[in-house]
Amino acid sequence: MKKFLLLFLFVASQIVSKADEGMWLPLLITQNYDAMQRMGLKLTPEQIYSINNSSMKDAIVHFGGGCTAEIISANGLLLTNHHCGYDAIASLSKVSQNYLANGFMATSTEQELPAPGLSVKFLSRMEDVTDRVNKYLGDAYGKNVETKFEEIAKEITKAANENGTYESDVKSFYGGNKYYLFVYQRFTDIRLVSAPPENLGKFGGDTDNWMWPRHTCDFSMFRVYCNNENKPAAYSKNNRPYIPKHHLPVSLKGVKDNDYAMIMGYPGRTTRYLTSYGVDLAINVSNPAIVKIRDKRLSIMREEMEKDPEVDLMYASSYASIANYWKYFIGQTEQLKNLNILAQKEKEESEFSRWGANTKNYGKLMGDYQKAYAAYTPYAKHQTYYREAIMASSVTRLAAMFESMEKALDAEVSADSINTLCKRLKNGQAITLKNMNVNLDKKVFAALNLLFYQDVPKAQHPDVFGKVVFAKFGSDDWQETFDAYADYVYNKTALLDTSRFAELCNADNIEELLDDPAVVHALSVVKNYKTYYEPKINEFNYEMFELNRAYQGALLEKNGNKQMYPDANSTMRLTYGKVNSYSPKDAVFFNYYTMADGLLQKYKAGDKEFDLQPKVVDLLKNKDYGAYADRDLGGLVTCFITTNDITGGNSGSPVINGNGELIGCAFDGNWEAMSGDVAFDKRYKRTICADIRYILWVVDKVLDGRKLIDEMTVRY
Ligand code: ARG
Numbered sequence: 032m033k034k035f036l037l038l039f040l041f042v043a044s045q046i047v048s049k050a051d052e053g054m055w056l057p058l059l060i061t062q063n064y065d066a067m068q069r070m071g072l073k074l075t076p077e078q079i080y081s082i083n084n085s086s087m088k089d090a091i092v093h094f095g096g097g098c099t100a101e102i103i104s105a106n107g108l109l110l111t112n113h114h115c116g117y118d119a120i121a122s123l124s125k126v127s128q129n130y131l132a133n134g135f136m137a138t139s140t141e142q143e144l145p146a147p148g149l150s151v152k153f154l155s156r157m158e159d160v161t162d163r164v165n166k167y168l169g170d171a172y173g174k175n176v177e178t179k180f181e182e183i184a185k186e187i188t189k190a191a192n193e194n195g196t197y198e199s200d201v202k203s204f205y206g207g208n209k210y211y212l213f214v215y216q217r218f219t220d221i222r223l224v225s226a227p228p229e230n231l232g233k234f235g236g237d238t239d240n241w242m243w244p245r246h247t248c249d250f251s252m253f254r255v256y257c258n259n260e261n262k263p264a265a266y267s268k269n270n271r272p273y274i275p276k277h278h279l280p281v282s283l284k285g286v287k288d289n290d291y292a293m294i295m296g297y298p299g300r301t302t303r304y305l306t307s308y309g310v311d312l313a314i315n316v317s318n319p320a321i322v323k324i325r326d327k328r329l330s331i332m333r334e335e336m337e338k339d340p341e342v343d344l345m346y347a348s349s350y351a352s353i354a355n356y357w358k359y360f361i362g363q364t365e366q367l368k369n370l371n372i373l374a375q376k377e378k379e380e381s382e383f384s385r386w387g388a389n390t391k392n393y394g395k396l397m398g399d400y401q402k403a404y405a406a407y408t409p410y411a412k413h414q415t416y417y418r419e420a421i422m423a424s425s426v427t428r429l430a431a432m433f434e435s436m437e438k439a440l441d442a443e444v445s446a447d448s449i450n451t452l453c454k455r456l457k458n459g460q461a462i463t464l465k466n467m468n469v470n471l472d473k474k475v476f477a478a479l480n481l482l483f484y485q486d487v488p489k490a491q492h493p494d495v496f497g498k499v500v501f502a503k504f505g506s507d508d509w510q511e512t513f514d515a516y517a518d519y520v521y522n523k524t525a526l527l528d529t530s531r532f533a534e535l536c537n538a539d540n541i542e543e544l545l546d547d548p549a550v551v552h553a554l555s556v557v558k559n560y561k562t563y564y565e566p567k568i569n570e571f572n573y574e575m576f577e578l579n580r581a582y583q584g585a586l587l588e589k590n591g592n593k594q595m596y597p598d599a600n601s602t603m604r605l606t607y608g609k610v611n612s613y614s615p616k617d618a619v620f621f622n623y624y625t626m627a628d629g630l631l632q633k634y635k636a637g638d639k640e641f642d643l644q645p646k647v648v649d650l651l652k653n654k655d656y657g658a659y660a661d662r663d664l665g666g667l668v669t670c671f672i673t674t675n676d677i678t679g680g681n682s683g684s685p686v687i688n689g690n691g692e693l694i695g696c697a698f699d700g701n702w703e704a705m706s707g708d709v710a711f712d713k714r715y716k717r718t719i720c721a722d723i724r725y726i727l728w729v730v731d732k733v734l735d736g737r738k739l740i741d742e743m744t745v746r747y
Contacts, residue, residue, distance in 0.1 A: 051608035051674035052711045053596040054298050056204075056211070057088055058157050060605065062594055067607050071291025071689040078691060079295075079605070082156045085276035087691060091295045091603065092151040092255075093215075094683055095119075099296035100151060100253070101685040103281060103693065104742040107255040107273035108224065109151070110726070111683030112698045113232030114355075116251030118348040119146040120226050126340045131347060134228035136734040143222035143254055145266050151255060152215040154603050155197060160187055164201065164210040173573035187212055204597035206304065206579035208587060213602055218273065220256035220266040225736055227251070227729050228644055235633065236640030237354050241362055242702050243621055245670045245719050246630045249698035250726045252739070279685055280744040281723055282692035285661050285668060286610045288623050291689040292673040293607040294697055294718065298599035299680030301708045304583050306397070307376035308404040310367060310709060316411050318364040320486070324419040325357035327478050335471040342468045359679075362705030372710045383582075386589060393585045400578055407571035409488070410564050416487050417560050420479035425467040427476065429526055430553030432459050437545060437554060446538035453536035460532055469527060477517035481509055491564065495555035499548075524549035599678055608674035613717060615703045624722070627651055627667035650732055657732060658747070659724040669725045671695060672717040678708050686720045692746055695720035 055063055057080040064076050079087045094100035098115035102108065113120075117131075123144050124130045137143040167183040168176060184201040191199040191214045199214040226232060231248040239245055255273040258264035286292070302309065332350050336343040367373065380397050387393025422428055436452050484496055504515040525531040526549050535544050544550060587595055612623040631651050635641040643651075654660075656667040673686060677697055686695035697720045700707060704716035727745075730736040 054604035089276040099684040102275045102278040109253045135226045136736045149221040150219045155214045158212045206583035225252040279693040290610040296681040296684030301599040320415040366706035403574045424476040429463045430549040449538040473521040477513045481513040493555040493559035520548045606676040624671040659728040668722045675718040
């Protein structure tokens with residue numbers, strides 16, 4: 032009997048400890064519900080996901096396309112990360128009125144700042160449409176799968192949209208083994224309510240990014256506005272705050288090690304079923320290329336940004352996102368190696384192949400993967416350098432728009448059509464000029480074209496290198512050559528001059544623009560890529576689709592009815608686990624929380640990453656934590672970590688306790704598990720969260736926004 036009980040406990044603990052891995056579809060919550068309950072969940076499945084009644088999912092939104100936010104008041108108040116609101120905050124700032132640097136707090140709804148271009152999507156429902164999609168796809172291959180998928184998705188979503196009431200899409204899961212329809216409501220009148228000063232919202236900068244222990248107060252707040260019927264509407268002065276179906280109550284009770292924690296949000300992309308061949312390519316080719324290119328690009332940006340506060344503000348957001356994934360790829364490579372992910376995958380694959388040898392289709396799957404990667408590898412660098420280096424220049428991206436102009440001229444379209452295209456180009460020009468610094472862009476252009484020249488195999492080069500760059504500016508000093516070439520392009524091009532461009536971009540003068548040096552450059556690199564390399568990359572992707580569908584389909588079969596979660600794909604997911612400390616390496620222990628004293632320990636006056644405002648320093652020195660202090664610890668908890676399984680896109684997600692209350696806002700992952708998007712490591716993988724009490728402390732004490740807190744449902 033005792034033995035039996037022990038066995039039962041062992042099996043149960045296996046299930047429980049497996050809980051942290053997995054980004055589950057909320058629709059399928061009942062599958063995980065028992066485990067969640069055992070770990071401390073007090074809610075019913077219906078309270079988390081329901082299409083008939085209001086539930087937790089109604090408080091979670093896809094924010095700005097790449098992040099998550101949650102509703103935290105009955106008046107449509109949204110909480111997300113600072114790094115998610117960053118671009119909007121920077122765009123609303125001027126050097127003379129710098130909300131990014133100083134923070135922002137609207138003291139009344141009138142003061143809330145419309146953030147043009149920002150929108151949020153609420154999930155209304157989701158539905159399994161696998162049978163319909165598969166029936167329509169039949170045995171299509173390659174490009175045909177794409178085309179047919181678009182056709183059937185259009186048909187399915189058209190009905191679901193109900194004449195514009197909703198916006199929906201069909202997404203593929205398990206590499207194309209399942210398809211789900213998602214129906215959303217999109218709100219486009221979103222206003223900035225509150226942001227911490229950058230040195231709190233991004234405290235620790237790139238040095239602390241992707242690292243624990245952390246003290247960053249990575250939050251910002253927005254509000255959803257709607258029309259009088261509580262429906263989405265374009266911005267209008269007369270719009271009013273949205274009344275949500277559900278908002279998350281806020282708990283000031285704090286967290287303890289091993290407390291239940293769950294996260295709902297919109298993870299963007301994982302490749303947990305990537306094969307060893309893919310890992311090998313990432314470690315040895317793609318990741319080092321991205322890091323090398325971004326290293327160069329960032330150092331040029333930094334140099335120009337430091338010279339001029341206008342340039343600094345203009346590029347702040349793009350710098351932050353480039354730097355974020357620069358460090359991500361350094362960490363991913365390091366941990367793929369440290370944690371022996373290649374060997375781990377190889378082991379899984381040989382086990383799979385042994386199993387597959389007995390079934391008719393799977394025996395040669397891994398061999399097919401190997402062949403596909405071998406065929407693609409010679410062009411992998413080209414693709415990375417095209418995207419990361421060639422297209423890093425704003426002028427090149429603008430000039431690349433001439434591809435369609437050239438096609439139109441070849442097709443001898445009417446003067447009207449040319450003029451229509453010109454209108455689009457002038458629009459593109461206006462946007463480009465508004466968001467660029469010519470000197471910075473020129474330096475990036477020179478340096479990254481040189482990198483392409485040096486690193487991409489010669490046989491794959493566009494003809495502009497020989498015909499223009501070296502023909503006109505060739506020397507033994509390649510740096511000099513590319514600098515001179517960049518001077519020539521940027522001095523001569525009409526693309527940087529609105530009136531000259533307006534004069535030339537019309538049916539009468541358009542031929543002259545095709546000889547513009549920026550256009551010549553862009554068309555050479557774009558056409559070279561699209562004619563010779565894109566087809567190979569597409570072929571690889573089509574082949575990958577087939578193989579992944581077979582592989583993940585086989586894994587579903589192999590696992591029998593055991594649960595298997597699909598890769599992230601920017602659809603709503605739920606992950607459950609617990610608050611938990613960890614040991615990053617021998618003899619080192621990382622506590623599960625950090626405290627405000629740590630802010631002062633890291634503080635460096637005048638430093639770009641570790642500075643704090645005098646007011647904040649005073650508050651910290653006086654230990655003025657108000658109601659936000661932790662009773663047991665006698666201080667302010669700043670951040671904590673959980674075992675939840677998240678990735679980019681989850682940024683801003685609510686961290687929720689067993690009672691459905693908000694305890695934190697998820698904002699990062701930790702260094703020791705940076706390979707997590709490819710393979711989840713149970714020992715190390717943690718989610719880094721800003722404690723909700725830290726956020727409220729900043730709102731109340733630093734930004735004097737007590738009124739905002741009164742709007743929330745706070746549980747003491
Ligand atoms: N690593 C975080 C994420 O991808 C973003 C952190 C932003 N902060 C920064 N210093 N760049 O979710």
